[in-house]
Amino acid sequence: MKKTVVSGMRPTGRLHLGHYLGVLKNWLKLQDEHPCYFFIADWHALTTEYANTEILKDSVEQIMLDWLAVGLDPEKSTLFLQSQVPEHAELQLLLGMMTPISWLERVPSYKELKQELKDRDLSTYGFLGYPLLQTADVAIYQAELVPVGQDQVAHLELSREIVRRFNHLYGETLKEPQSLLTEEAKVLGTDGRKMSKSYNNSIYLSEDEDSIRKKMMACLTDPARVRRTDPGDPELCPLFSYHKLFSSGDTIDQINEECRSAKIGCVDCKKIACENLLQYLKPIQQKRAELSEKKSLVKAIMEAGSVKAKKIAEANLRKVYQAMGLTN
Numbered sequence: 001m002k003k004t005v006v007s008g009m010r011p012t013g014r015l016h017l018g019h020y021l022g023v024l025k026n027w028l029k030l031q032d033e034h035p036c037y038f039f040i041a042d043w044h045a046l047t048t049e050y051a052n053t054e055i056l057k058d059s060v061e062q063i064m065l066d067w068l069a070v071g072l073d074p075e076k077s078t079l080f081l082q083s084q085v086p087e088h089a090e091l092q093l094l095l096g097m098m099t100p101i102s103w104l105e106r107v108p109s110y111k112e113l114k115q116e117l118k119d120r121d122l123s124t125y126g127f128l129g130y131p132l133l134q135t136a137d138v139a140i141y142q143a144e145l146v147p148v149g150q151d152q153v154a155h156l157e158l159s160r161e162i163v164r165r166f167n168h169l170y171g172e173t174l175k176e177p178q179s180l181l182t183e184e185a186k187v188l189g190t191d192g193r194k195m196s197k198s199y200n201n202s203i204y205l206s207e208d209e210d211s212i213r214k215k216m217m218a219c220l221t222d223p224a225r226v227r228r229t230d231p232g233d234p235e236l237c238p239l240f241s242y243h244k245l246f247s248s249g250d251t252i253d254q255i256n257e258e259c260r261s262a263k264i265g266c267v268d269c270k271k272i273a274c275e276n277l278l279q280y281l282k283p284i285q286q287k288r289a290e291l292s293e294k295k296s297l298v299k300a301i302m303e304a305g306s307v308k309a310k311k312i313a314e315a316n317l318r319k320v321y322q323a324m325g326l327t328n
């Protein structure tokens with residue numbers, strides 16, 4: 001059965017392999033099965049990046065290019081920019097009238113992120129209220145399914161609670177979104193930690209060949225394999241995780257065997273992984289290069305998506321106002 005799916009991504013720069021394998025591949029599948037709304041969450045970026053807004057405009061363009069290059073299709077999905085649909089903010093305001101502050105303060109990431117991002121002041125109204133904006137983002141489209149990783153289940157649970165409270169106060173109006181728990185592919189960065197822009201260990205979808213080669217050749221390997229003659233353990237080697245993702249089954253088996261018997265050296269092994277990664281990225285990069293030449297088309301796709309999203313959002317917001325008795 002088809003269900004409305006809504007999900008967003010913060011514009012914090014170009015997208016890397018972790019975004020592609022962990023999120024976008026799932027979106028590609030979803031757009032073939034359900035009506036999907038995918039948005040660039042520029043207002044969400046402001047909750048933590050309010051003092052660094054200069055990167056936002058370029059990030060929005062880069063992400064839209066990445067989305068289209070990997071195959072998100074504006075014929076199948078509504079691709080749009082959050083701030084071009086102000087109804088998200090209007091619904092956030094209305095939901096804010098009936099949401100206890102304690103509900104927002106107990107969101108696990110509220111305290112965690114405040115601790116983590118000590119270089120900025122996050123004692124802001126916007127940061128505290130971002131779970132409300134998230135709720136509005138999905139409720140404004142009457143979303144039924146929200147793809148989430150395990151770490152976001154608590155957020156969605158809060159959204160469901162807020163929607164239930166609204167419906168309890170004003171009558172059944174908003175749909176309670178269900179989480180669509182997605183098995184996120186774990187993509188390691190070149191230093192063996194989770195791939196993340198903030199760790200400076202990422203390989204970007206739009207990265208040029210030379211730069212990818214340099215990063216792959218510097219990728220961490222089995223730390224216990226010191227000399228070429230030492231046998232290695234692929235399961236302890238971050239580089240091997242790239243073989244698992246981008247090499248053929250035969251190559252993976254061969255590397256597995258030759259690493260353990262020290263028949264292959266890490267330099268040669270890295271070269272093979274790198275070439276397979278470059279082959280994998282080739283069609284995405286070709287499409288991205290073509291789209292980069294047509295910036296006005298990309299902008300038009302985003303604007304058309306925002307107009308389409310706005311129509312639905314307006315209709316649902318009207319129902320919200322009626323339920324609250326604000327219109328006759």
Ligand code: SF4
Pocket residue numbers: 221222225232233234237238239240255259260264265266267269270
């Ligand atoms: S040979 Fe390959 S799999 Fe083995 S430790 Fe070196 S890089 Fe890792």
